[in-house]
Amino acid sequence: MSDQIKHECGIALIRLLKPLSYYKEKYGTWKYGLNKLYLLMEKQHNRGQDGAGAVCVKDHLAPGSTYINRYRSIQQNPIKDIFDRINKPLKKAIRKGTDVNDCEWAYQNYPFAGELYLGHLRYGTFGKNSIEFVHPVMRQNNWRSRNLVLAGNFNLTNTDELFEVLVDLGQHPKAYTDTVTALEKVGHFLDEENQLLFRQYKNEGYQNNEISPLIESNLDIRNILERATKDWDGGYAMAGLIGHGDAFVVRDPWGIRPAHYYANDEIVVVASERPVIQTAMNVQWNEVHEIEPGEALIIKKKGEVKHEMVRPPHKRTSCSFERIYFSRGSDRNIYNERKELGRLISPAILKAVDYDFINTVFSFIPNTSETAFYGMLEGVRSYLTNWKIDELKKKNGSLTNADIKKIISFEPRVEKIAIKDVKLRTFIADDASRDDLVAHVYDVTYGVIKNGVDTLVVIDDSIVRGTTLKNSILRILGRLHPKKIIVVSSAPQIRYPDCYGIDMAQLDKFIAFNAAITLLKETGRESVIDEVYQKCKEQQNLPKEEMVNYVREIYRPFTAEQISAKISELLKPDECLSEVEIVYQSVENLHKACPNDTGDWYFTGNYPTPGGNRVVNSSFINYIEGKHKRAY
Template sequence: MSDAIKHECGIAMVRLLKPLDYYIKKYGTATYGLDKMYLMMEKQHNRGQDGAGIANIKFDVEPGQRYISRYRSNADQPIKEIFGKINNKFQEVYDKDPALMKDAEWLKKNVAFTGEVSLGHLRYGTFGGNSIEQCHPFLRQNNWMTKNLVVAGNFNLTNVDELFDILVSIGQHPKEKSDTVTVMEKIGHFLDVENQELFDKYKELGYNHIEISKKIATELDVQKMLVNSALEWDGGYAMAGMLGHGDAFVLRDPSGIRPAFYYQDDEVVVVASERPVIQTAFNVPIETVQEITPGHALIIKKDGDISMKQVRKPLEKTACSFERIYFSRGSDKDIYVERKQLGRNVCDQLLKSIDHDLKNSVFSFIPNTAEVSFYGMMKGLQDELNKIKLRKIKELGENPSDEQLQEILALRNRIEKIAIKDAKLRTFITQDNSRDDLVAHVYDITYGSVYPTDNLVVIDDSIVRGTTLKQSILRILDRLNPKKIVVVSSAPQIRYPDCYGIDMAKLNDFIAFQAAIELLKENGKTQLIQDVYNKCKAQENEPKEQIVNHVKEIYDAFTAEEISKKISQLLTPENINAEVDIVYQTIEGLHDACPNHTGDWYFTGNYPTPGGNKVVNKAFIYYYEGRNERAY
């Protein structure tokens, strides 16, 4: 994506099902679990580069010994910093006495991060800042082992205000109003309730406190705790947690918006946000990696019992399509196929834009993440070229010469490496004009690859704001002197804000929204803007379940092609010679390519939860009132 936007976080969990000594004997290392955690976090660094954290819990330690370890970092290379600190601990042991690295009992008593369960997190800070205090995992501490809670997640809730009020109503005093703190305290409250109910039960039966603690650790109902905690949550989430005595869980939202995958065998249970991460880290085939069922929690008890339990009633599955288009790793088998199909599915619009003139068209991609959709686009264009070849051969008659046939068979679509991203230039110059000039040189170009009679076609994953296109890419491409520049988006027009984890919260940031507003003004339909505002305002204080997305009316006045044409005009920089055309994927093309990921609210406004409609209307109110604020 040429527009830089922040997005989902990544989670990773490793639960060792055997004693530490087992891994030392079989794999020759006491850091087997940590090594796997490091690999899974590194393979998900695309999901979060603002910070990282890891927590580890040891089982069955004596009172007075530390059993929860946690490191977090917001450094430039947070994963490297965290595991560097952890590795230093083991290096010190090795330097002291190499034999101690084989002594599981000694390591567990004396070295941090030698526990049975670890939880890792990679953070993309959407709007809360990037201080280390905002890095997961979060820790809720208590002297009762079974009341300790560690939480990390990939999530965003739309109804934080409502949930905050619920916490206050049950007597809590949260330290801040954020979805992370709210989630932590809600789970923590019902964890306390579960502890108290079991304590009262066994106290009445005459058990002493030590005996009761053991009973709680064995009988604590994680499913019940999560059912009560998640009852009012509205949003997308993959929520992972560990309890101090050793129980662990990963909970997924009822619509399956945010991804979560797991693998288990007799040695480990592991969870990650992306499937190929698990395949790579544990060298296992794709069919052994499963999705956590929407609305369910994968619960791993301290005794090793593993179960999938319903927490919320599953809704229609609307897994995020943006995950497939851009954010997830393209090494996933299905995502690779889907991205190629996205490129193929945009060929009809592209061919129309270049008037089917493949001979005088050059094809490329920007940025590198669009490479797979580029392959798909070129396969689709090869099909078109084959039709042209077949027609030309038929036109030759019954006895064409070898030379005539060779000339036709030699026809190829012209593929070039047009743009190369240079090292990131520092924009330390404060004057806007100077900074813009630096931005315009982020990419270097391959001179001589395009002729003045050519169409230059580049494909991008998606176009959100279009800022980079206008300020940089189009100006750079124009230096090649093509007659026309066509920018192809493998995603449809992004029209509506996200509220489930991607940092796209303000309507006026979207070039599609800007285009629709301009069209309304040009066509004397500004009253519609006022009408939509009035409708949104009228519903502002209604329960989220009763709110309708009125922002759709802004777009309904025009076709997608009309909006694309206006986008092309708005993004064309001054003083460039080439004609500019922006071509977008259709909604039908998206659904055809990603049939199992129907979460398309960015493009259609069809939000899977009531909170989405509330957020989009609020975003329009803020736009109309000139308030540069987030709607959630």
């Protein structure tokens, strides 16, 4: 993606089902679980680079020993920083001559030798990049079964409502964020479950020191999660550890945020992405399973793994942006879907170049659009195959060997034109230098474009703001002096804010929205803007369940092609002498390519939860009133 947007987060949970000595004997090290945690986090570093954290829980230490240990970091390379700190006590012990391979010594003395691990990678969509915002977050207590650790990939749209619920319960939350709200909500019902069981066993005549193990064995995690998530509006994949050794991962009932797991008789592994588990555990695609929408994967202290329905599942609307861009392309299905996105848009591309293969060069904007590029080429070559058949049929019997060779060897011109200079970004510091340096993030291959003759086609995953496209890519491509530059987006026009985990909350940041507003003004329809504003204001204080997405009316007077044409005009740099055209994927083709992940609210405004309509409503009001802030 040419536009850099912050998005998502990544989770990694590991539950060892055997004693550490088992892994030492079978795999040569008791660090088997810790090593897997490192792999899972490193393989998901694409999901979060603002910060990272890791927690280890030991489930059978004697009282007086620290059984929950946590490290968090917001350093430039947070995963490395965390594991350097995790490994530091081992290096110190080795210098003292300690046998650090001894499992019992490690369990008693090394903070990260345990049965339960939880890792998190953060991309901040809200709040400063402070250590306080980095997961895992903790709620501590002297009772092991009341200690709670949470880490998630989520955004809740109704934090204000949930905050008031906590206040009504008598709590005094320390911050007004969805992370604190979720932690305290789960923690409240964890406390209630503990108290309920305590009273039950007390009435049955058990002594206090006998009650704690009974509570730990019989905590109803499903009931806790069912009550805690009852009013949550948003997308979430939430992982949690409880101090005595229970663990869980719960997924939103719409399946917006992803979560996958693998389990055998040695280990349970959960991560945000399937191929990450495949790589870390060396298992096949069909051995890794998806946690279903509304479901909780619950791992009890004794190793029992259960699937419990926590929320009634709604119509599945998994995030299609996961398929287009966010997730690793090494997943079998995602790879094929991205190729299909490229293939499906090839007819529109061929129309845009007027089927002139001789004077057209096909390329892509690195790096994540490469798979869609292969699909686009498949579509182009499929057209050419049919053309070759027709040519051979038309001239049957009159072709020389040279003519036949010329026809069957004809191929689209393919070149690697744009080259991303990844290292350059690390040097962008002061504002005065930023714009000039951003313009040089991409370099180009010179000498393959015929000046004023060739059309250059480059495909991108999606175009959100268009800033990098205008300030960098199109300027640099223009230096090659093509007759025309066609930028292809394998995703449809992004028109509406996201509120389920991606940093796309302000309408005026979207080039499609700005194009529609410009068209309304140019065509004398400014009254539409005022009417939408009034409708949004009138429903501002309604319950979110009664709100309507009136922002759709901003786009209604125009076709997708008209908006694309205006986007082309807005993004063309003044110094670029080439004609510029932007070609977008259609929503219909998106659903053909990604049939199982139909979440398309950023393209269509069809939000799966009521909170989405409230967010788009607030975002438009903020735009009109000049308030540059998040809409939820």
